[in-house]
Amino acid sequence: MDELSLPRRERERIRQRHDMLAAALALFSEKGYHNVSMQEIAEKAEFAVGTLYKFFRNKEDLYKALISEQADRFHEALMNALSTGEDELAQLRNYVQAKGQVFMDNAACVRLYFAENRGASFNIKAGLDSEIRERCELVLRRLEAVFIHGMNSGLFRRTAEPYHVALALDSLCNAFLFHWLEGRHPYPESPDIILNVFFHGLMD
Amino acid sequence: MDELSLPRRERERIRQRHDMLAAALALFSEKGYHNVSMQEIAEKAEFAVGTLYKFFRNKEDLYKALISEQADRFHEALMNALSTGEDELAQLRNYVQAKGQVFMDNAACVRLYFAENRGASFNIKAGLDSEIRERCELVLRRLEAVFIHGMNSGLFRRTAEPYHVALALDSLCNAFLFHWLEGRHPYPESPDIILNVFFHGLMD
Amino acid sequence: MDELSLPRRERERIRQRHDMLAAALALFSEKGYHNVSMQEIAEKAEFAVGTLYKFFRNKEDLYKALISEQADRFHEALMNALSTGEDELAQLRNYVQAKGQVFMDNAACVRLYFAENRGASFNIKAGLDSEIRERCELVLRRLEAVFIHGMNSGLFRRTAEPYHVALALDSLCNAFLFHWLEGRHPYPESPDIILNVFFHGLMD
Amino acid sequence: MDELSLPRRERERIRQRHDMLAAALALFSEKGYHNVSMQEIAEKAEFAVGTLYKFFRNKEDLYKALISEQADRFHEALMNALSTGEDELAQLRNYVQAKGQVFMDNAACVRLYFAENRGASFNIKAGLDSEIRERCELVLRRLEAVFIHGMNSGLFRRTAEPYHVALALDSLCNAFLFHWLEGRHPYPESPDIILNVFFHGLMD
DNA sequence: GATGAATGAGACTTCATTCAT
DNA sequence: GATGAATGAAGTCTCATTCAT
Numbered sequence: 125m126d127e128l129s130l131p132r133r134e135r136e137r138i139r140q141r142h143d144m145l146a147a148a149l150a151l152f153s154e155k156g157y158h159n160v161s162m163q164e165i166a167e168k169a170e171f172a173v174g175t176l177y178k179f180f181r182n183k184e185d186l187y188k189a190l191i192s193e194q195a196d197r198f199h200e201a202l203m204n205a206l207s208t209g210e211d212e213l214a215q216l217r218n219y220v221q222a223k224g225q226v227f228m229d230n231a232a233c234v235r236l237y238f239a240e241n242r243g244a245s246f247n248i249k250a251g252l253d254s255e256i257r258e259r260c261e262l263v264l265r266r267l268e269a270v271f272i273h274g275m276n277s278g279l280f281r282r283t284a285e286p287y288h289v290a291l292a293l294d295s296l297c298n299a300f301l302f303h304w305l306e307g308r309h310p311y312p313e314s315p316d317i318i319l320n321v322f323f324h325g326l327m328d
Numbered sequence: 329m330d331e332l333s334l335p336r337r338e339r340e341r342i343r344q345r346h347d348m349l350a351a352a353l354a355l356f357s358e359k360g361y362h363n364v365s366m367q368e369i370a371e372k373a374e375f376a377v378g379t380l381y382k383f384f385r386n387k388e389d390l391y392k393a394l395i396s397e398q399a400d401r402f403h404e405a406l407m408n409a410l411s412t413g414e415d416e417l418a419q420l421r422n423y424v425q426a427k428g429q430v431f432m433d434n435a436a437c438v439r440l441y442f443a444e445n446r447g448a449s450f451n452i453k454a455g456l457d458s459e460i461r462e463r464c465e466l467v468l469r470r471l472e473a474v475f476i477h478g479m480n481s482g483l484f485r486r487t488a489e490p491y492h493v494a495l496a497l498d499s500l501c502n503a504f505l506f507h508w509l510e511g512r513h514p515y516p517e518s519p520d521i522i523l524n525v526f527f528h529g530l531m532d
Numbered sequence: 533m534d535e536l537s538l539p540r541r542e543r544e545r546i547r548q549r550h551d552m553l554a555a556a557l558a559l560f561s562e563k564g565y566h567n568v569s570m571q572e573i574a575e576k577a578e579f580a581v582g583t584l585y586k587f588f589r590n591k592e593d594l595y596k597a598l599i600s601e602q603a604d605r606f607h608e609a610l611m612n613a614l615s616t617g618e619d620e621l622a623q624l625r626n627y628v629q630a631k632g633q634v635f636m637d638n639a640a641c642v643r644l645y646f647a648e649n650r651g652a653s654f655n656i657k658a659g660l661d662s663e664i665r666e667r668c669e670l671v672l673r674r675l676e677a678v679f680i681h682g683m684n685s686g687l688f689r690r691t692a693e694p695y696h697v698a699l700a701l702d703s704l705c706n707a708f709l710f711h712w713l714e715g716r717h718p719y720p721e722s723p724d725i726i727l728n729v730f731f732h733g734l735m736d
Numbered sequence: 737m738d739e740l741s742l743p744r745r746e747r748e749r750i751r752q753r754h755d756m757l758a759a760a761l762a763l764f765s766e767k768g769y770h771n772v773s774m775q776e777i778a779e780k781a782e783f784a785v786g787t788l789y790k791f792f793r794n795k796e797d798l799y800k801a802l803i804s805e806q807a808d809r810f811h812e813a814l815m816n817a818l819s820t821g822e823d824e825l826a827q828l829r830n831y832v833q834a835k836g837q838v839f840m841d842n843a844a845c846v847r848l849y850f851a852e853n854r855g856a857s858f859n860i861k862a863g864l865d866s867e868i869r870e871r872c873e874l875v876l877r878r879l880e881a882v883f884i885h886g887m888n889s890g891l892f893r894r895t896a897e898p899y900h901v902a903l904a905l906d907s908l909c910n911a912f913l914f915h916w917l918e919g920r921h922p923y924p925e926s927p928d929i930i931l932n933v934f935f936h937g938l939m940d
Numbered sequence: 941g942a943t944g945a946a947t948g949a950g951a952c953t954t955c956a957t958t959c960a961t
Numbered sequence: 962g963a964t965g966a967a968t969g970a971a972g973t974c975t976c977a978t979t980c981a982t
Contacts, residue, residue, distance in 0.1 A: 158361075158362035281528070291503045291504065291507070292525045295499040295502060298503075299496070299498070299502075317488070317489075317492065321492055321526065323487075325527050
C-alpha cells in the first residue's frame, strides 16, 4: 500500500529487487552460497547479469541483503509474538508458535538462517553475522524479559537465571525446527509440548 | 602406544596425515570450506600440493576425513560420559561437562561441527551429513535412555517425553557453547547451572 | 553470402568462432593436441581463455568441432570431384586432382587429418574417429562405384575387386600426399602419373 | 644365445629393460602416449618409477626407444622378405606376406607404428620421426629396386616410375592393414589379391 | 642399485565483475 | 538504463622427475 504511493519508476525497481532476491534465495537455499553463480541468479530472475550489479555491489552484498531482509521478517514476527498475549504464559505460547509458523512457512530461508546462525558462514565474511546475531540477541533479551516479568509477578518460580531459561527455550525450539527440517519429526502443533519441559521440573 | 609398535614409515605417514588434517582444520574453521584452497592447506602443513593428493583423493575427501575423525572423537567422549556415573543424575552431569570440555578443547572443530550440524554444509555434498547426523542421533537416543531410566527408577518425574527432554538438554548445551564460541559468556563451570533449568520447573 | 544477411552480432560470433578454430588448427597441427594449452590457443586467437569456453564446452569439444568441420570440407570436395566429369576416367582424374588440391591448400589440416585417420588419436576419445571414418568410407564407396561403373561400361577391365582398386587408388594418393607433407617430393601435377600405375598393368 | 654369453648382471638388465618396454608398449598402444603415466608403466612392469629413470632419461626417451626397437624388427623383417625369393615376383609376394604377418602379430605396435608414420606424433617431438622415416624410405628404395630389377629383366613392364609403383604397393598394404586394424575386413590371405591390382592394368 | 615419497609446474576450467553497445 | 560478451585471476588436480633412504 505504501508502494502505491511511490513513483512508478521506484515501484518497478522495488519489484525487480524483490525478484532478484527471491531467485537468489531459492538458489542459495538449495545449493549453498558458493555453488550458485551470479549468472544462475540472473537467469532465474530473468535479468541480465549486469542488472544484478546495478542493484547489488557484488555477490556478497546481494547475499547480505537477502539474509538481512529475511532476518528482519523473522525477528519482527518473533518480537510481535512476544508482545502479544494477556500474560507471560500466553506470550511464550505465541513465541513458540510464531517461531514454528514463520520458519515452516519459509523452509528455504530456514536453511540459510541456520547456516548463518550456526556455523559455516561465519565465513562468507564477517560483518553480516554480527548484525544478525545482534538481532537474535535482542529477541533473546526480550524473551528473558518475559521470564523476568513472569518471575516477578509470581507466575514463574525463579529456578534459574532468566536469561538461561530464555536461551533454553529458544534453543529447544531451534532443535525441534532443525529436526523438522530434516524430515525427522514434525514441529509440535501445541506449543505446550515444548513449554512443558520447562514448566514442570523433572524433580520435585 | 600402538603407534610406537608400527614400522617407522607407517608412523611417519600417520604423523603427516595428522599434520595435514590439522592444517586443514585450522583453515576451514577460520575461513570456511570454500574459502580455503588446497594450496593454502599444503603451505600451512608444509607439504607440496601433490603430497596432499597422495593422502586424500580430492578436497572433498580431505574435508570428509577431517569431519569424520573429529566427530568420532566427540561422540565417543559423549557416549563415555553418559555411561559413567552412579546414577542418572551423575550421568547427565558428566554429559554436560564432557560436552563443554571436549568442545572447548577443540574450538576450531566446534565451528566446523556446528557448521555440519546446523546448516550451511547441507551443501558441500550429501552423504557426510547423514553419517554425522546418525551419530548425533545415537547420542541423543542414549541421552533419552538415561532420562527413561531415571524416570522409571523414580529419580525423575515424567513431565514430558523423554526424547524431548533429551533434545532440550542437548540443544541447551549447544546454545551455551555457541554463545561461548562467540565470546559472549563462558560455558557454565558447574553443569548444574544448565541442568537446573530442567530439574526445577518454572511452575509449581 | 549468407553471412551478409545475418544480424551483425551473429556475423561477429561466426567470425570469432572461426578465428578460434583457426588458431587451434595452427597450433594443434604444429604441436599436437596434447602439447597445446587452452591458454595458448586463446592467446593466438587474441581472446581470453574464458571466451574460448563460451564457444566450446571444453578442449575436447573444441578439437572435435575443428576436426569435424575440416573433414566436412574435405569430403564434400572429394564427393563433388567424383560426381564431375564426362566418363569414369575423368571422374578419377578429378578425384586425384581434388584430393591433391584440397590437401595442399590446407597443409595444417592434413596433418591433423592424417593424425585422425592413421593413428595416434584412437586416443583422444572415441566417437569422433568413428564419425570421420564413416565419412571416409562413404568416399571410398563412391570411388568403388566409379570403378564398378567403368567396369560395367567396358571402360575398365575387371582385374581386381573394385573396392580393392578404390582402396589402392586412395591409399596411393595418401602416400604421395604424405610424402609431399614431409617435403620429400611434390604431389604429381598431372593425375595421370598416379593413375597410370593402375591403368597399365605391370605384366602383359 | 648371444645374451647367454653376457655376464649375468648384463643379461638381467636387458631383461628388465625388455619388460619395461613391453609394459610401455601395451599401455601406449591402448591409451596413447599422453594418457599413460610413468607411474602406470612402472606398475605394469613391476618396477619402481625411479628404476624406469635408470634405464631411460625421461618419458620421451622411453617412447623413442620403444618405437625405435619395434621399427627395427619391422624393417628387418621387410628387408629380409625383399631379399628372399627366386625372382622379383616372389620377392614381392614375400614382402606383402611379411608385412601382413609382422603387423598382425604385433597389433599393439601397429597402432603406434601408424601413429608414428601417419600423423599425430609428428608431435611428440621431432627427431624420432625422421629416424623412422629414413628407415621407411630405405625399405621403399629396396622395394623400388625390386621393381627396377623386374623391369630390367623384362619381368615387369615399365608402365610407371618404379618408385611410384613401390609407393603404390606399400601404401596399399598399409590401407589393407589399417582396415584390418579397425576390424573392417581381413588382410588378404594370398598376397596376389593385393598384387593383382598392379600386375593387371585396368585398361588394355 | 632400487625404491617410491615428495615435489611443484602447469593444465583445464569456472565465475565474479566490467563496460561497450 | 539494461544488456551480456569478454575478461583473467584463481582454484582443483595431475604427473614427470628427483633424491634421500
